[in-house]
Amino acid sequence: MDAIVEAALRKWPHVPHVRGWLGLDARGHWWLRDEAAQAAGPWPASRGSRIEHPALVAFIGRNYAADAHGAWYFQNGPQRVYVELEAAPWVWRVHVGADGGVAVTAHTGAAAAMRSVWLDEHGRVFLDTDLGFGLVHSLDTDAAALALERGAWPAPQTLPFAAMPQRFGYRLSPQRDAG
Structure with missing residues (x-):
């Protein structure tokens, strides 16, 4: 602050x-x-x-x-x-580097470390990170898919969107x- x-x-x-x-x-x-x-x-x-x-x-x-x-x-x-x-409270930008490393940055510019991947019933990608829970920006879903495909992230779990606020507080x- x-x-x-x-x-x-x-x-x-x-x-x-x-x-x-x-x-x-x-x-x-x-x-x-x-x-x-x-x-x-x-x-x-x-x-x-x-x-x-x-x-x-x-x-x-x-x-x-x-x-x-x-x-x-x-x-x-x-x-x-x-x-x-x-x-969600955060909107994530995802960048996959040439070396295969994956960077996650919040809409505020803060760097975040990904903990788990979630999909809702609409196919939207969410990440739980050390900063909290958020939605992957729509322009970065390809990067998120690449991170999953390369094994940089664990397999996504599914959860209805309506259940996400309670689950992630x-x-x-x-x-x-x-x-």
């Missing part, structure tokens, strides 16, 4: 949390969901505006974490902004869950 964020938390420890205003899609993009987007429907059917400013995207990524109940959030100074997730919608 950024030092400026930690200082703001100490200065203003009781700022109310925000839900419904930030979303993470299945390709690792952040979305700002203003009142109009929220009124138009639930996430991800109503997305809002994609956040594209590189410094803001990096700031969100550095201050992205989960609470004790598996709800992911962005700590924006003293305010916790809970994130609506389309698929995350919440898709902190807004809905809060009532």
Whole structure:
């Protein structure tokens, strides 16, 4: 977490949390969901505006974490902004090197070590890593298949998508869950 964020938390420890205003899609993009987007429907059917400013995207990524109940959030100074997730808390980029080594990187830029591979009923590839559970980016499913084919990763296990949040301890919608 950024030092400026930690200082703001100490200065203003009781700022109310925000839900419904930030979303993470299945390709690792952040979305700002203003009142109009929220009124138009639930996430991800109503997305809002994609956040594209590189410094803001990096700031969100550095201050992205989960609470004790598996709800992911962005700590924006003293305010916790809970994130609506389309698929999982992480979106993985996968690169298979010429030497056969496989690199896994989060949508935030953090490197991760893969522990297990999972497939849902839609054929989507998910990885459980040392950072947590996430979806392989759709552009990297070929790289994931190559890693499996070369034996760099263990055989995938299957699990219905609806069972993944409970199995891996995350919440898709902190807004809905809060009532």
